[in-house]
Amino acid sequence: xxxxxxxxxxxxxxxxxxxxxxxxxxxxxxxxxxxxxxxxxxxxxxxxxxxxxxxxxxxxxxxxxxxxxxxxxxxxxxxxxxxxxxxxxxxxxxxxxxxxxxxxxxxxxxxxxxxxxxxxxxxxxxxxxxxxxxxxxxxxxxxxxxxxxxxxxxxxxxxxxxxxxxxxxxxxxxxxxxxxxxxxxxxxxxxxxxxxxxxxxxxxxxxxxxxxxxxxxxxxxxxxxxxxxxxxxxxxxxxxxxxxxxxxxxxxxxxxxxxxxxxxxxxxxxxxxxxxxxxxxxxxxxxxxxxxxxxxxxxxxxxxxxxxxxxxxxxxxxxxxxxxxxxxxxxxxxxxxxxxxxxxxx
Numbered sequence: 001x002x003x004x005x006x007x008x009x010x011x012x013x014x015x016x017x018x019x020x021x022x023x024x025x026x027x028x029x030x031x032x033x034x035x036x037x038x039x040x041x042x043x044x045x046x047x048x049x050x051x052x053x054x055x056x057x058x059x060x061x062x063x064x065x066x067x068x069x070x071x072x073x074x075x076x077x078x079x080x081x082x083x084x085x086x087x088x089x090x091x092x093x094x095x096x097x098x099x100x101x102x103x104x105x106x107x108x109x110x111x112x113x114x115x116x117x118x119x120x121x122x123x124x125x126x127x128x129x130x131x132x133x134x135x136x137x138x139x140x141x142x143x144x145x146x147x148x149x150x151x152x153x154x155x156x157x158x159x160x161x162x163x164x165x166x167x168x169x170x171x172x173x174x175x176x177x178x179x180x181x182x183x184x185x186x187x188x189x190x191x192x193x194x195x196x197x198x199x200x201x202x203x204x205x206x207x208x209x210x211x212x213x214x215x216x217x218x219x220x221x222x223x224x225x226x227x228x229x230x231x232x233x234x235x236x237x238x239x240x241x242x243x244x245x246x247x248x249x250x251x252x253x254x255x256x257x258x259x260x261x262x263x264x265x266x267x268x269x270x271x272x273x274x275x276x277x278x279x280x281x282x283x284x285x286x287x288x289x290x291x292x293x294x295x296x297x298x299x300x301x302x303x304x305x306x307x308x309x310x311x312x313x314x315x316x317x318x319x320x321x322x323x324x325x326x327x328x329x330x331x332x333x334x335x336x337x338x339x340x341x342x343x344x345x346x
Contacts, residue, residue, distance in 0.1 A: 001042050002063040003089035009058040009075045019058040023077035026051040027062065030069035030086055038062040064089045108161065179222055179334040181208045187219035187312065192331070198286065209330035211244065212315035214322070219314045220331070225306065226260075229342035232303040234296035236275065236337045237313065242286045244328035250281045252324050253316040254291060256334075259300035260307040267310060272300035276316065281324050293337060311336070 009020035027036045027050055040046045042063050054060035054075075064071065066089060074083040108124065115121045186192045193211035200206050212218045226232075237256040255276035259269045275297035282289050299309060315329050316322055 002044050004063050005089050006061045020077050021056050023054050023075045024051050025054050025060050026074040028072040038064050174339050177336040181210050181332050184220040184222050192218045192220050209332045211328040214317045214325050214327045217316045217318050219312045221312050223310045225308050228305050228345040229340040231339045231341040234298050236293040238293045238335045239291045240333040241289050242330045243281045246327050247283050250324040251278050253278050253319045253322040255314050256294050256297045258309050258311045260303040260309045262307050269301050272298045278321050
């Protein structure tokens with residue numbers, strides 16, 4: 001569809017605006033100064049003469065394609081000779097279209113454009129029934145509807161396959177898995193203290209924790225059969241913890257290491273390298289501290305789909321960066337972050 005331009009020729013005569021009857025109108029391309037191709041209809045089926053004569057009331061309308069830099073419109077009648085420069089024809093969808101670069105649309109993207117409902121699109125994206133995609137319906141509706149696609153919609157259209165399109169819709173990606181202290185076991189060697197709780201007052205919670213020494217490197221373990229949707233890549237962890245005593249400013253070093261075990265493999269395998277985070281202690285005894293994430297933890301072994309992964313979390317009280325010296329750290333929870341590349345584990 002072409003852009004539309006409507007104008008009325010008028011001039012100021014002794015302080016009054018007077019219509020210019022039947023002026024001659026010339027439309028030129030701004031980029032080449034050449035006579036422009038113009039039409040009397042939006043579909044471009046009926047070409048107009050150029051120059052042409054406007055109506056007796058000075059009005060004129062023509063249609064033209066979007067053009068970088070726009071058009072020059074010159075109106076002439078007797079002593080009147082005015083030219084309007086850089087006229088943008090139509091909406092921003094037509095303006096400067098020569099300068100707009102859109103991504104290539106894949107075959108699957110073309111199928112998405114042809115789909116009429118979010119349900120049809122979910123089928124094309126291979127989303128299983130019951131998958132929570134409500135947050136993405138706005139983008140799906142935009143692609144199927146009449147408005148211009150959003151940046152996220154364009155990313156979906158340019159993706160080469162269903163997996164890439166699910167990633168563009170942020171259906172797969174980084175996910176948090178909470179691990180409470182009650183799911184952790186002190187390691188047999190260099191392990192932390194056994195699970196205990198600080199008792200809450202009336203109508204307040206008991207808080208379970210594992211105590212880690214302030215002068216040594218101590219460990220606790222947990223294991224997890226990883227979801228099939230896991231991308232078999234690195235993971236990170238964040239920690240909820242408290243200081244057992246004291247109020248001085250200090251830091252602690254917390255970390256994670258892991259090894260993957262596949263079917264019919266021995267669990268007597270070497271862990272990957274430590275991944276740590278340094279977190280500031282609260283200056284109030286027993287206040288909760290919620291750390292940032294560790295660096296990326298590379299899992300030992302050869303991780304594959306559906307593996308059992310054995311994790312160890314630790315406090316490195318012997319590290320020079322851990323300055324909460326001789327004070328126990330009470331670990332209450334670990335949040336494990338994994339990256340998924342599928343929407344479910346079917």
